[in-house]
Amino acid sequence: MEHASDHPRQRLTLLGATGSIGRSVAKVLADAPGRFQVEAVAGGRDVAALAETARALGARFAAVADPKAGPALADALAGSGIASGAGPSAVLEAAARACDLVVSAIVGVAGLAPSVAALGAGRRMALANKECLVAAGAFFMAEAARRGVELLPMDSEHNAIFQALSAAPARAVEKVTITASGGPFRLKRREEIARATPADALKHPNWSMGAKITIDSATMMNKGLELIEAHHLFALPAERLDAVVHPESVVHGLVSFVDGAVVAGLAVPDMCVPIAHCLSYPDRFVTTSRRLDLVAAGKLTFEAPDEARFPALRLARAAMAEGGAAPTRLNAANEVAVAAFLDGRLSFYGLTDLVEETLARLDGAAAPASVDDALALDAEARRLSEGLLPKFAAKAS
Numbered sequence: 001m002e003h004a005s006d007h008p009r010q011r012l013t014l015l016g017a018t019g020s021i022g023r024s025v026a027k028v029l030a031d032a033p034g035r036f037q038v039e040a041v042a043g044g045r046d047v048a049a050l051a052e053t054a055r056a057l058g059a060r061f062a063a064v065a066d067p068k069a070g071p072a073l074a075d076a077l078a079g080s081g082i083a084s085g086a087g088p089s090a091v092l093e094a095a096a097r098a099c100d101l102v103v104s105a106i107v108g109v110a111g112l113a114p115s116v117a118a119l120g121a122g123r124r125m126a127l128a129n130k131e132c133l134v135a136a137g138a139f140f141m142a143e144a145a146r147r148g149v150e151l152l153p154m155d156s157e158h159n160a161i162f163q164a165l166s167a168a169p170a171r172a173v174e175k176v177t178i179t180a181s182g183g184p185f186r187l188k189r190r191e192e193i194a195r196a197t198p199a200d201a202l203k204h205p206n207w208s209m210g211a212k213i214t215i216d217s218a219t220m221m222n223k224g225l226e227l228i229e230a231h232h233l234f235a236l237p238a239e240r241l242d243a244v245v246h247p248e249s250v251v252h253g254l255v256s257f258v259d260g261a262v263v264a265g266l267a268v269p270d271m272c273v274p275i276a277h278c279l280s281y282p283d284r285f286v287t288t289s290r291r292l293d294l295v296a297a298g299k300l301t302f303e304a305p306d307e308a309r310f311p312a313l314r315l316a317r318a319a320m321a322e323g324g325a326a327p328t329r330l331n332a333a334n335e336v337a338v339a340a341f342l343d344g345r346l347s348f349y350g351l352t353d354l355v356e357e358t359l360a361r362l363d364g365a366a367a368p369a370s371v372d373d374a375l376a377l378d379a380e381a382r383r384l385s386e387g388l389l390p391k392f393a394a395k396a397s
């Protein structure tokens, strides 16, 4: 049986260390004592959590994005020997430090520049941040290839598909399917969903995650973003990508081959499973994660997504089909809308209405060919969405 101590130490950098994925990575690291040296950790503004994580993981460097948080972080790390920095440049510095594996788990398009900086250092990357692929997928994949960086999908569906794809050569793949839990409103009528509050939408049936992705799961925008993510990660056209609702979240992704065979990835809904895969790849190590018990699971059920009650899926598919700047703008408008919904400034359907109207008002433009391009398109769409907020705010219940 494989044990962590059988392997040489690898240097690991954790971007988004204080988040839901960051905490799960820390849990998996505890299952692999002596296997990793944590090079750097980075977070947004939660100084206390970042310092605690840096100390617990024995990191060499800690970076906080909030430029004003430098003195507080240095104070919190006093006596630890851990160097620190603050501001976006410090996060880029953390990302670019030489190491063997970077875990990219900052939420939102804020993760794009640090993830690209990490590619610049030429290493393996475990990618949880899906927004960087939605906002700049063609550029990001080309940059990873140019730098010779191996991308390991950490998002649960894509991780399952990555594992299933190893069953046959790429030319034998007919179709890839990702599953969706259906979120907390799967069985609700449209009128009930329209009245959903942030507290209702934050009650995910199967996964414990950060607020942004949890709202995306409730609207099913998460599945739309994941279709675009899969399009880039696996170089598959939209018509060979499918999403199916699977309320148990046990089957995460499926690959259908040209001979009719289907290989699926199954596990309990716990991010520690795909995280362990990425951290041990191409090997495996023993973990304490809960095991799948199919008899206890009982039934595994599947149903078609309902785009009438969950229009985000239709919007994301349309943006993927249009290509160019549309996915970048979809992502930007969605980030504005999710923040506004969480603040009580938008109703649940106001959220997707805002995204739709933002996209409708912008003329087609080329896909971003750099981080700057992507961030300029992102900023333009954000300005427009923010400007449109009052129109949709009136609909808030």
Ligand SMILES: NC(=O)C1=CN([C@@H]2O[C@H](COP(=O)(O)OP(=O)(O)OC[C@H]3O[C@@H](n4cnc5c(N)ncnc54)[C@H](OP(=O)(O)O)[C@@H]3O)[C@@H](O)[C@H]2O)C=CC1
Residues within 6 Å of the ligand: 015, 016, 017, 018, 019, 020, 021, 022, 042, 043, 044, 045, 046, 047, 049, 065, 091, 105, 106, 107, 108, 110, 128, 129, 130, 131, 154, 155, 156, 207, 208, 209, 210, 211, 212, 213, 271
């Ligand atoms: N959670 C999950 O199970 C899954 C998540 N993902 C994806 O992984 C990513 C992270 O999700 P999740 O962990 O849930 O999110 P969380 O909101 O829980 O955590 C976000 C992390 O990003 C940090 N952060 C925010 N802004 C910045 C910034 N400008 N610079 C540096 N760090 C920043 C936060 O720091 P701070 O705490 O200080 O704000 C925190 O560490 C998302 O893209 C999500 O879609 C994919 C699959 C599953």
Ligand SMILES: CC(=O)[C@@H](O)[C@H](O)COP(=O)(O)O
Residues within 6 Å of the ligand: 155, 156, 157, 179, 180, 181, 182, 183, 207, 213, 216, 217, 218, 220, 222, 223, 271
């Ligand atoms: C854990 C993970 O990968 C999430 O993206 C999850 O899939 C979200 O749940 P939904 O299937 O409800 O979007």
Ligand SMILES: [Mn+2]
Residues within 6 Å of the ligand: 155, 156, 157, 226
């Ligand atoms: Mn997912």
